[in-house]
Amino acid sequence: MRRSPWATLVVLALAQFMVVLDVTIVNVALPDMQVDLGFSPDDLQWVISAYTLAFGGFLLLGGRLGDLLGRRRVFAGGLALFTAASLAGGLASSQWFLVGARAIQGFGGALMSAAALSILTVTYAAGRSRNIAMGIWGGLAGLGGTLGVVAGGVLVDAAGWEWVFFVNVPIGVALLVVTPTTVADSRVVTDGPRSFDLAGAALGTGGVLAVIYGVIRAEPLGWSSAEVIASLVAGAALLALFVVTEARSSAPLVPLRLFRSRTLSQSTLVLALNGGAFLAMFFLSALFLQQGKGLTALETGLQFLPMGVAAIAGALVATQVLPRVGTRPTQVVSAVVAMAGLLLLTRASADGSYVTELLPGFVLYGAGIMGVGVPAQIIALSDVAHEDAGAASGLINTGYQVGGALGLAVISTLATSAATSSLAGGADPQTALAAGYERGLLLTAALGGVILLLAAVSRQLVPSPEEVAELAAAA
Structure with a gap:
């Protein structure tokens, strides 16, 4: 089945628009979330950090999964996760349920964004057409960040903070419906065993999470607190294991x-x-x-x-x-x-x-x-x-x-x-x-x-x- 490369671009650009929109749209809803769910000033940052950490921590894994399992499959899987987590975030009734939903959003966004960029590069040959496609894709993503703060303000004032998450659901569902008919599948063909380096992704992300937790807890507990020291030591140990794992892996996420x-x-x-x-x-x-x-x-x-x-x-x-x-x-x-x-x-x-x-x-x-x-x-x-x-x-x-x-x-x-x-x-x-x-x-x-x-x-x-x-x- 022949698919229009420009129809593919529309689907991918709208998905990336949604991912970037979510980075800024949530910021203007933070005070309302803090009041409704009882976040402390220190814990409120996890609404942002859970998303960015999961997104950054699994971005490399998303690219690897797309290459080996099929880019359209991983894109659709990430889009489905992102959409479901958006629904869960809007329905959250406790602090850590919301933070967990944000982390899953970030993971889905990482799979979706990495696969989308790979699909673009294989859909358009290097040169003018690819540059135009990349410009539209990147431009819509940048516009999402700019419009997010205004859209977030409208939604929070008119309907409540929950709608900064609910707004993603109909867009995500619509994109999932049209993806099979507009986006062609592709993957890297390999004769050897598939290696995804799940351990590397988990160790790297877990190490950074532990360090951030230690920094946050240092304010109320003090830097000499056993909890803070244990968290920082655990973070350093996980990051050291990450380096060791990457050095030994046949297909590391991050070639040292x-x-x-x-x-x-x-x-x-x-x-x-x-x-x-x-x-x-x-x-x-x-x-x-x-x-x-x-x-x-x-x-x-x-x-x-x-x-x-x-x-x-x-x-x-x-x-x-x-x-x-x-x-x-x-x-x-x-x-x-x-x-x-x-x-x-x-x-x-x-x-x-x-x-x-x-x-x-x-x-x-x-x-x-x-x-x-x-x-x-x-x-x-x-x-x-x-x-x-x-x-x-x-x-x-x-x-x-x-x-x-x-x-x-x-x-x-x-x-x-x-x-x-x-x-x-x-x-x-x-x-x-x-x-x-x-x-x-x-x-x-x-x-x-x-x-x-x-x-x-x-x-x-x-x-x-x-x-x-x-x-x-x-x-």
Whole structure:
């Protein structure tokens, strides 16, 4: 049966739109979830972290499963998991039921996203048609992130926080129905035994989870607590076992030889820090706008919208500038712009003006963050062998997701500590929230400073317009 490649693109792009939409749509619903389900300020971050960790932790596995079991089968399986978990999330009546649903959402999203990208690359031959397809796929994904905050605000105010999850269900069901007739199946043919490296995926994700749990529990219990020490030690042990497993595996998720590349390692670190800064800024700002400034969910979403528009504009500018000036100047200037935005956001007060205190920071940060990420992707893959390109792409995307979860854990925990101390000192709740927000954004700006230093010593490349277009779309 012959299938239209453009019909395939529509299905894949809508699925990716839904996955990215879910990253931002949930942020504006956090305060309502906190009230209804009784989340503590420290535990609330798991609503975000459970999703990003599962997504990042199983992204490489999703690509491997698609290659060996069939890409359409894995795409449909991930879509079904994501849809079912969305329904479960909307029906959640307890904190940890919701967190569990978010983790399953992330796992389904990882399978779906990895398989979708593989399907695109085999559906379209390298060249203009693939670049157009990748541009549409990546553009819709970026639009999902921008519209998510507004859509989330509308749904929360009109129907309740549950609908940020329920909205995925009819879209997911419709895509599942049309997938068999619009998406062709494909897989890698191999004569040897199939190896999925499930142990590697479980050890890597479990190790990062244990470390994050230890960081979060350190605030209420102290760093010398037996629970905190045990969690951190367990995390380190699991990550060490992950390295051993990958070294011995005949088909590892992460070939350790990739880390011999200084450019890949450094760029992955930049993307991880970028992810941590973005998630922390978004999480803290969503809470500050609603709990500190008393805005509705919709008003909060609308106040984030200029940042999304600036991010799209920043990506367009970066793709035009890169072939002319190269990666290092683009990345350095963008890092400066993003850090300036974060520093401006630290001035925000509970009764201050949005136009003077928040809008300039949101716009600058949105404009700068994409100009950091696109050059980092190009540098990361610059000296990777052709046979390792897929694994390297998966590694840098995983680094972004896992870095986001770790950065969110550390920064939100320290911001909560500042707010708690301010309350204990007699401050009113809004002033205390502003104090926590200020500390969190200062720490986020510190991550931006590290990104700037790494950008200043990064490799200078001048890519062709075609290379920029393809990598920007896949980012």
